[in-house]
Amino acid sequence: MKYAEMTAIELKNVSRDETLVVLPIAAVEQHGPHLPTATDEIICTAVAEQVEQRLKESVLLLPTLWLGASQHHLRWGATLTSRVENYETLLCEICESLLDDGFRRVLILNGHGGNIGPMQISLRRLQVHYRNCQLMAASYWSIAEAEITALMEGECKTVGHACEAETSLVMHLRPELVRKSHIENSDDYQLDMVDGVYLCNDMFQRTSQGATGRPDLATAEKGAEMFSKIVYRVTDVLKSLQKIPFSE
Amino acid sequence: MKYAEMTAIELKNVSRDETLVVLPIAAVEQHGPHLPTATDEIICTAVAEQVEQRLKESVLLLPTLWLGASQHHLRWGATLTSRVENYETLLCEICESLLDDGFRRVLILNGHGGNIGPMQISLRRLQVHYRNCQLMAASYWSIAEAEITALMEGECKTVGHACEAETSLVMHLRPELVRKSHIENSDDYQLDMVDGVYLCNDMFQRTSQGATGRPDLATAEKGAEMFSKIVYRVTDVLKSLQKIPFSE
Amino acid sequence: MKYAEMTAIELKNVSRDETLVVLPIAAVEQHGPHLPTATDEIICTAVAEQVEQRLKESVLLLPTLWLGASQHHLRWGATLTSRVENYETLLCEICESLLDDGFRRVLILNGHGGNIGPMQISLRRLQVHYRNCQLMAASYWSIAEAEITALMEGECKTVGHACEAETSLVMHLRPELVRKSHIENSDDYQLDMVDGVYLCNDMFQRTSQGATGRPDLATAEKGAEMFSKIVYRVTDVLKSLQKIPFSE
Amino acid sequence: MKYAEMTAIELKNVSRDETLVVLPIAAVEQHGPHLPTATDEIICTAVAEQVEQRLKESVLLLPTLWLGASQHHLRWGATLTSRVENYETLLCEICESLLDDGFRRVLILNGHGGNIGPMQISLRRLQVHYRNCQLMAASYWSIAEAEITALMEGECKTVGHACEAETSLVMHLRPELVRKSHIENSDDYQLDMVDGVYLCNDMFQRTSQGATGRPDLATAEKGAEMFSKIVYRVTDVLKSLQKIPFSE
Amino acid sequence: MKYAEMTAIELKNVSRDETLVVLPIAAVEQHGPHLPTATDEIICTAVAEQVEQRLKESVLLLPTLWLGASQHHLRWGATLTSRVENYETLLCEICESLLDDGFRRVLILNGHGGNIGPMQISLRRLQVHYRNCQLMAASYWSIAEAEITALMEGECKTVGHACEAETSLVMHLRPELVRKSHIENSDDYQLDMVDGVYLCNDMFQRTSQGATGRPDLATAEKGAEMFSKIVYRVTDVLKSLQKIPFSE
């Protein structure tokens, strides 16, 4: 079910206890020299829509919130963002609209690394007031971690920024938006976790071009396979989320 | 130009002084028994994209912010919203991302009545800090007021909510999303301005079904003509906005 | 009835359902080279007090909040202001004091253009919590629009800033405060609505001296007639507001 | 000088370094069974205006902010208030308007006990940003403590609430507003400082009728003498404040 | 009882109505050339712990919040602080944790002058929501004023900053932390209350070395006697606070 395409009457008839409401969140921010700013939005929306296709009866999909918490990209320009603390509030408010309307299973499905912290915090802020609801959050790559890792050829086996995985996925989903001639090996980036310590640097400090990993290893074929496996795995996990019993 | 489809390098090359950046804002909220919740988003995005097609060189179009200030619809259910004061902050932040990146002409192009107040306030909050930029806001119907009025057959000649105009426009743009059998004359609604006094009631108090005006007079043909005239007029006006000189 | 002059016991005996509580709001800000900073406060208070004289039994008049949302005048100096978002909060709080004390009909009566946005937003913020109360707001000129227009001789037929209307009214109400020798034709100002687009400039950008319209056409006689007609009309409309039925 | 009666040009010519800007703040809140809600506003404004008369050249008087921090009176009804934390912000904003306009000596002159905390906090919030200005605050009774004490006949020698002092002062300033038949001995109130400990109770808990002290000992004559001595003393002290050297 | 050393089960068994919960608050900020930054924390904790030793059955002692509202010391460096308005919120939150857990007698026991305003404001913010609880605040020196005054030899008879009293107390409690060779007569400081007027200057403006009064008159013996008398007096007063009846 797609929230945006339904009427108020139709939405009133949706089961509050059983339906899993999914809010995709992403970012519109610089993605290196070769990917469009909407990269995260493109991938996250595509995953969410494919999953909804497979779980039409039980998933209620919201439109993707393209805005993300992207202040750490600002110095590269080409970045739209909310302050991280206000982004928490924004997510709280969208969820409150749903929870106050009676929905009890809400999943934030994320496509931008910078959103992980604020999306988890926003659920903690909500949980105090909606204890008998199941508030959930995940990035597509944390759900499909094994599937993605298996397909990565570069040294880094997880989704970074404008990296092998993201580049492959956009090559598959929107090939015309990839500037292939600008793709470069970007594995000169710096991690933000070293020896268990979080080093809070922005992407201007951590990367030389605004990208990480090995976009040069990206292919549309890899993107197609990765996408299909992500969709399969996310569908599977979302199905299981609908069976979690509520606790008070 | 479409912001979301461009890379950081391409965006860096866009003229900051001449380009008109357009941020479409809408709502996902109940639209009576016959229209989808995304009505405002559908219309506003369609207008914005058509205008961008006609002004490719000079307009930089952002993706539509589908979230609106819709608390006054909450009691009808099927409504996603931000608190009105936080919505101001949200608009400020998106604009700040642009203004801090050097863009000097920003237009918020609105498709939801409840956004007018907060969008104007958000520009006032910004103006204090960005005095040498041209901050602008308009609803598509305030720009194309004459064109719309000329086509309305019901007593009310302006765009209301799930009304003759909006219904016609969705019939034209997304006919499959209109539940024709649920369309009813809704001119039993109450105005929020009486004798120059603003009466602050919510839509549950002001309407009997969540709609206003005469959706029963809507036709796809009227919608097509209205849409084409709106696009023509908005294109025209946006062209003129690019020539306004900056003042300090 | 004047709130400020009554005791707690007397106020306890006032009917919560029938009484119309009126909160006048204004501004103390630069008013061009010829008018005192308190211009809006002088006019708005005079109107409110005359109306209360005529509706002693049914109107409960609060003292005038002289502070306004006047940041757009700051660059002319001689301006006291609250930030626009905090001004909303301030109005909410005064109204909450009344609503929590049981009063159910509250009207903000405004005398400063810059307050219109925040006063309407403040009512929207309140309405969510006080749905069974009638929250209202109006500027004296929006109520008496026809009467004022009929008396204006300059091209602009509505109340601007330190304009023909305001200058005439202060000439009538506080003639000793008008610096006649400094009055000049000010119709070189720029509108903030052009082709349906809101252009957010401050008064330093929009006017050459901090005033608009034709103060040079102002006379005390015009002011006297205008004032009397405004009072008559506002009295009339306020009487009708007391009969609006409450809705849940 | 009265800020409200001056034009922008006249205010521009006022010395920023020498002039003492005075912002009177008060309250409109229940004042027991015998005094009007505006009691604090009446007294504080009268003092401020008399002082300005005596220091016309050197004092720039703002209109009185009648709103106070009065939440602790709310349960008696008949009380308008701002939340205490927002009241701090409100005072900051009015002062910022002055400080950003170049004025360097600002005194908040207070007439309501509940304002003391927030007015001092507001200056501390401002001081961080305006270190080379002299930010000052005083209640009229803290300046004229000795004079007031000397005239009090009841056991309590300081200004309380609707007490011997306030009742006498209103008897002098606005005799028609005192309901003499409702005056009662109110010395059954509880202090909020006991053994050096602040006991945070509201006025509904601390008083039996919303008043403190011995209003039954009040006379207009006492009020006249007290008022005259307060004005004399405040004038004297304000004169000295203009000579305090600025420090960086 | 010490909150920090108890388990949840043990804390559940503590009487909510009778127990006095004590939250010590202090500061870590510059204390002149001779005292450690933790001076206020050292003294306040020592007092609180000694009192708890004497009232084990009836007092529930929290750990000391070492952070204070110390912005006015920032220009001396060596100062950790919260903004004054956020410090209010912080105190509210700790108290709310206790009040929502059922405790009804809460005392903030303060050891830093700059905390007095915000701690009282924080209780006012709380009192609106917890009217049937006894919310209290005191500085150790306001409780033991007479005892301290009797022992001071310098002209100033009250506790200042890094002064005769504080220096003596640290000489007694943590002698190894006093840099004796840096102690100097500091009675060249400026008061912040002159003629009943609060002059809001920071400590960089008010002192020549970040200290006040006569630290040169401090001795460990004086500190020992003072400490013992403070403990005795605070113990006495806290005992009496447990007998105050609750009011609604």
Add this chain to the structure above:
Amino acid sequence: MKYAEMTAIELKNVSRDETLVVLPIAAVEQHGPHLPTATDEIICTAVAEQVEQRLKESVLLLPTLWLGASQHHLRWGATLTSRVENYETLLCEICESLLDDGFRRVLILNGHGGNIGPMQISLRRLQVHYRNCQLMAASYWSIAEAEITALMEGECKTVGHACEAETSLVMHLRPELVRKSHIENSDDYQLDMVDGVYLCNDMFQRTSQGATGRPDLATAEKGAEMFSKIVYRVTDVLKSLQKIPFSE
């Protein structure tokens, strides 16, 4: 170096570029039936102090902020907390005090799981304003992950809540505070990450007694060894943090 024990002059002489300032943060919250509420504070402070002993020249240790973000424990009682969004602000403010005083290497050293999100967010909020400083955060267990895992005998190999690790550590550090008779196998708790999805439940929902893992396997000997290895590893890593070059 210990910040709290130093004077302003001594702190002024500390190298801003080389010194690593360490702010330990913890919690005072329910820790099951057998551990004191201060468990996190006890462990984190002990680690921090031991590390400081080993790196006296290069580490500047602040006192431990015992307050944590512990709302998810509130329903167990015996919990002091700040709201998660305000906790971010609190951490920002303490760090700002340091950064504005010139220090350029700040590490938040954490001892409470619920603080991880807000501490990382707080650094992101700060990073925008302090880009040329190195802002860092770590929990002691993320630094010493391998060492801790190697010593855990239960199925769960990481630090949970009142678990095998925490119980062992308190048995070593403060044996008198462990209620041994109340220790129970607690491995019936629910994880908050399942299949890559964050399930936001509070500890009342996730545990049967407020504890996780296998506290019944805890021993003082294990605690001693674990503590010693943690201290060794944290010392090692902190040494390396001082060599990270600054980037702009």
